[in-house]
Amino acid sequence: MADIGILRAAIAPVRRLWRRPAAVEIAPKVGDDEEDARVHFRDGLVKRRGGNSEGALAAFDRALALVPEFADAVMARAEILDSLGRSIEAHAEYERARGLWSELPPGAADRRYVFRRQGYFAFEAESYNLVRTNVRSKILPQLAHGNARLARGRAAEALDSYERALKVNPKLVEVLALKGEALSALGRYEEAIQIFDGVLAANPKDGDTLNGRGIARAALGRLADANDDWRRQFELLPQTSSAARACVAMRMGNCSAAFNEFALAVAKEPNNPYWLLYRLTAARLAGAPAELVTLPADDRWPTPLLAFRTGQVTEEVLLHRATSPARHAEARFQMGVLAVDGNPAAARRYWREVVDQGPPALIEFAAASNELARLGA
Amino acid sequence: MFSVILYGRNDSHGYNLHKRAAISFNALAEVMSDPDDEILFVDYNTPDDHPTFPEAIHDTLTDKAKKVMRVLRVRPDQHVRHRLKTHLVALEAQSRNVALRRSNPRNRWILYTNTDMLLVPRDERESLSDILGAIPDGFYQVPRFEIPEMLWEAAFDRRDPVGNLAKLRDWSVRFHLNQVVHNYMPMKYDALGDFQAALREDMFAIHGFDEDMILGWHCDSNLAARLALYRGRVDTLIDKLFGYHCDHTRVAAANNKGRATRMNDQDRFIWNVATPYVPAQAETWGWPDVEMEEIRLDRDTAYQRFTAGLDKVIEPATAPFVETSLEWQLFDDLTYDLPHTLPFVCDQVVTFPRSTALMLVATRSDFVSSFAKAWKGMGFTGPILIPEECGGLPADLPGVERAPFAEQLSSAELFIFEFGLATQTATEPVRAGREIGPIDKKRLKVAERLFKRAAATEADTRPDGRRVPRRFIGVNVIYNKFWQTFTNYVGANINPFCSQVLAGPPRQDESLKGKVLKFRGRHAL
Numbered sequence: 001m002a003d004i005g006i007l008r009a010a011i012a013p014v015r016r017l018w019r020r021p022a023a024v025e026i027a028p029k030v031g032d033d034e035e036d037a038r039v040h041f042r043d044g045l046v047k048r049r050g051g052n053s054e055g056a057l058a059a060f061d062r063a064l065a066l067v068p069e070f071a072d073a074v075m076a077r078a079e080i081l082d083s084l085g086r087s088i089e090a091h092a093e094y095e096r097a098r099g100l101w102s103e104l105p106p107g108a109a110d111r112r113y114v115f116r117r118q119g120y121f122a123f124e125a126e127s128y129n130l131v132r133t134n135v136r137s138k139i140l141p142q143l144a145h146g147n148a149r150l151a152r153g154r155a156a157e158a159l160d161s162y163e164r165a166l167k168v169n170p171k172l173v174e175v176l177a178l179k180g181e182a183l184s185a186l187g188r189y190e191e192a193i194q195i196f197d198g199v200l201a202a203n204p205k206d207g208d209t210l211n212g213r214g215i216a217r218a219a220l221g222r223l224a225d226a227n228d229d230w231r232r233q234f235e236l237l238p239q240t241s242s243a244a245r246a247c248v249a250m251r252m253g254n255c256s257a258a259f260n261e262f263a264l265a266v267a268k269e270p271n272n273p274y275w276l277l278y279r280l281t282a283a284r285l286a287g288a289p290a291e292l293v294t295l296p297a298d299d300r301w302p303t304p305l306l307a308f309r310t311g312q313v314t315e316e317v318l319l320h321r322a323t324s325p326a327r328h329a330e331a332r333f334q335m336g337v338l339a340v341d342g343n344p345a346a347a348r349r350y351w352r353e354v355v356d357q358g359p360p361a362l363i364e365f366a367a368a369s370n371e372l373a374r375l376g377a
Numbered sequence: 378m379f380s381v382i383l384y385g386r387n388d389s390h391g392y393n394l395h396k397r398a399a400i401s402f403n404a405l406a407e408v409m410s411d412p413d414d415e416i417l418f419v420d421y422n423t424p425d426d427h428p429t430f431p432e433a434i435h436d437t438l439t440d441k442a443k444k445v446m447r448v449l450r451v452r453p454d455q456h457v458r459h460r461l462k463t464h465l466v467a468l469e470a471q472s473r474n475v476a477l478r479r480s481n482p483r484n485r486w487i488l489y490t491n492t493d494m495l496l497v498p499r500d501e502r503e504s505l506s507d508i509l510g511a512i513p514d515g516f517y518q519v520p521r522f523e524i525p526e527m528l529w530e531a532a533f534d535r536r537d538p539v540g541n542l543a544k545l546r547d548w549s550v551r552f553h554l555n556q557v558v559h560n561y562m563p564m565k566y567d568a569l570g571d572f573q574a575a576l577r578e579d580m581f582a583i584h585g586f587d588e589d590m591i592l593g594w595h596c597d598s599n600l601a602a603r604l605a606l607y608r609g610r611v612d613t614l615i616d617k618l619f620g621y622h623c624d625h626t627r628v629a630a631a632n633n634k635g636r637a638t639r640m641n642d643q644d645r646f647i648w649n650v651a652t653p654y655v656p657a658q659a660e661t662w663g664w665p666d667v668e669m670e671e672i673r674l675d676r677d678t679a680y681q682r683f684t685a686g687l688d689k690v691i692e693p694a695t696a697p698f699v700e701t702s703l704e705w706q707l708f709d710d711l712t713y714d715l716p717h718t719l720p721f722v723c724d725q726v727v728t729f730p731r732s733t734a735l736m737l738v739a740t741r742s743d744f745v746s747s748f749a750k751a752w753k754g755m756g757f758t759g760p761i762l763i764p765e766e767c768g769g770l771p772a773d774l775p776g777v778e779r780a781p782f783a784e785q786l787s788s789a790e791l792f793i794f795e796f797g798l799a800t801q802t803a804t805e806p807v808r809a810g811r812e813i814g815p816i817d818k819k820r821l822k823v824a825e826r827l828f829k830r831a832a833a834t835e836a837d838t839r840p841d842g843r844r845v846p847r848r849f850i851g852v853n854v855i856y857n858k859f860w861q862t863f864t865n866y867v868g869a870n871i872n873p874f875c876s877q878v879l880a881g882p883p884r885q886d887e888s889l890k891g892k893v894l895k896f897r898g899r900h901a902l
Contacts (some may be wrong), residue, residue: 016677025481033666051872073614078616079613080613082615082616083557091616094616098512098513098612101513101515101610102513102514113606113607113653114606114609117608117609117610119610120611121609121610123603123610124495124562124610126562127562128562130561131562133560135561135648138648139648139649139651140563140602140647140648140649141648142604142648143651144562144606147606147609150611151609165651168649169649169651172651174651174652175651219445237668241638317389
């Protein structure tokens with residue numbers, strides 16, 4: 001026993017080195033601010049698990065310096081401050097994190113669950129990454145990790161996670177469907193459609209997959225096929241799912257149905273500015289009388305779109321506020337909606353831009369495609 | 378704002394179950410402040426002749442707890458289809474889904490917890506309704522902190538939730554109770570099932586708990602996995618409230634057998650979950666087509682129904698006491714005091730469903746007319762079935778149906794057999810050596826024959842779809858010749874003579890004697 005004790009003592013420094021968690025002291029620049037912030041965030045989590053609260057706080061601060069609205073880092077700070085007894089500071093941080101999360105606009109209601117929630121999902125990506133290294137050969141950790149990355153637009157990482165899950169069980173249609181979504185997000189539409197076809201052969205009533213296949217088909221210019229999928233999805237959705245029905249109706253260019261369904265969605269979720277915007281849009285395209293709109297108090301996206309529709313913001317200001325390709329497409333689409341009665345050629349031009357440059361998963365992409373088809377463009 | 382969903386069973390498990398449950402019910406009610414808030418307790422598979430668990434402890438509950446609590450009673454006959462598939466007598470997923478289906482649709486939140494939890498808002502000025510009203514949509518959990526068993530047993534007053542919450546605020550600091558136990562995602566914390574707050578809308582969207590989980594354990598982790606997928610995130614409310622668990626490990630819970638514990642497959646229900654939904658149960662979860670009995674503790678209670686029934690048929694006693702005797706020489710005297718006996722008969726039936734169809738075979742017409750009035754008075758809506766073979770009984774009582782015994786047998790859900798003297802009058806003395814006359818003998822013979830046939834053929838004559846044995850109540854079957862007759866066929870306890878009543882299910886006697894008795898009963902020899 002004594003000999004073993006001496007041996008242990010001799011190799012202790014080496015063992016400590018070997019066991020030391022792979023903390024990232026100086027994060028290398030890996031890409032955009034969000035990814036760099038994520039590296040700092042990961043560093044903070046590792047330090048926190050290792051009992052280094054101050055180091056963790058510093059890492060989260062570095063992450064927040066890069067992306068001030070990084071809610072996951074704010075929440076992680078709050079929990080550390082709380083555990084250190086700094087409850088007043090912690091309280092403000094908890095509230096700030098919740099505020100940041102709830103300010104993120106929700107995703108389209110007609111899409112698969114993974115796209116309906118918005119957030120950074122950095123904590124989830126890191127946590128499930130840890131789980132999958134410990135709980136091996138299981139579906140959930142891979143799937144949840146993939147979802148966290150897919151929801152944040154990191155489709156390549158998501159695809160890798162889904163493929164790892166499929167190694168455990170290659171026949172799981174739920175995971176295959178998600179793989180299809182990741183492929184579609186990567187622009188590999190033909191492969192995505194092939195997978196969606198298989199999923200739908202197993203379950204023809206899978207509305208989420210019909211939606212996904214419709215998007216992929218529309219991206220390839222197969223609008224009639226896409227509309228078939230969305231029409232079928234619309235039929236499958238229960239009457240109570242008014243927001244989802246409204247979104248899919250909008251996608252397939254059935255503006256009168258969208259107008260009615262968005263009215264129900266607005267009644268259910270009056271604080272969702274997109275439902276208000278889309279109801280206005282559907283009304284205009286369906287030729288329904290215009291309604292008075294009260295703009296949300298805050299100026300966050302998509303309020304500028306509503307302000308544009310009510311004449312309170314110019315095209316230039318709107319485009320200036322459209323800071324991503326998706327927002328740019330949303331802005332161009334609304335410009336087309338406003339122009340279509342008086343200047344159909346301009347509307348065509350705006351909508352063509354949406355279809356040529358916008359992300360195919362956007363409702364506006366599908367709606368613009370259908371409006372262009374209607375105008376004979 | 379929110380519906381709390383709990384479940385349990387009145388099976389007297391553990392010596393301190395009643396105390397921790399009362400503490401928990403009262404504490405949960407105390408942190409409610411919205412008029413729509415409710416505690417839904419699913420009383421699962423309590424025997425039909427027992428009151429539900431909350432009814433059994435109602436005297437230890439605060440008025441507020443009684444006001445907000447809705448008890449949904451799942452009868453043994455509703456559980457029976459699962460009986461062969463599980464060793465458990467109470468099923469969590471089924472219970473919680475039954476409550477979810479019937480929860481107040483005006484409430485935004487569903488809170489899943491258990492009957493040994495106290496939730497303590499960190500800001501004393503806030504209620505849980507305030508807290509849940511102010512947070513964004515999501516799926517929230519809080520870590521569970523343990524209270525040593527001695528502390529809550531010795532120091533908590535069941536009916537003082539405010540005092541108990543104040544004590545916890547003090548103890549948490551003095552005794553270092555607040556230790557957060559982190560867990561892998563998606564569980565987030567250990568013992569997560571003691572606080573899971575989800576949107577009611579989300580719970581409907583994912584089809585509730587997975588009802589394939591019938592072996593116990595991990596229902597909470599499965600829910601966490603599915604809601605974490607559906608919502609993308611598992612949020613915490615640790616900044617808003619702390620959850621304390623009344624530790625109860627001196628006596629293990631019914632589903633805790635140490636290393637021999639049988640449980641739901643962790644891989645299937647946690648680590649290999651691939652979707653938030655359970656499409657196979659999309660139309661059936663929570664038994665939407667089953668009419669569920671609902672019991673309130675603040676109105677129309679069992680006591681109120683009992684007194685309402687008896688007040689219709691018996692006058693208050695005019696003497697300090699009445700007398701009877703069990704002396705041996707009176708063995709053949711079948712007289713009994715009806716006003717004294719009737720409360721014990723009503724006691725046997727009041728916990729049964731109001732729609733119960735009851736077969737009543739009797740000899741005394743005053744028993745029949747009194748019981749029929751009491752039955753109505755107690756709020757029963759099911760018919761009283763009296764076989765035509767029973768002579769000398771009132772013909773046109775409301776709610777009474779007459780038909781041949783054989784026709785009625787398969788409609789009856791509960792039996793009363795009364796063995797008295799048809800000729801006994803209301804004013805004559807009881808057990809004073811009365812002889813049995815020819816009419817008495819004739820009526821008793823019919824009652825005995827029908828009893829034996831009903832008991833011997835019970836398993837073969839149940840109503841369609843019923844699998845639980847029906848209960849037999851014997852009136853005036855103690856210390857007289859019908860004691861042996863009754864207990865030959867019915868597994869009744871030994872009751873005091875004073876109660877006059879025995880009850881139980883048909884005996885399952887596989888001995889030769891049992892088989893002979895069954896044969897004789899079937900053919901009423």
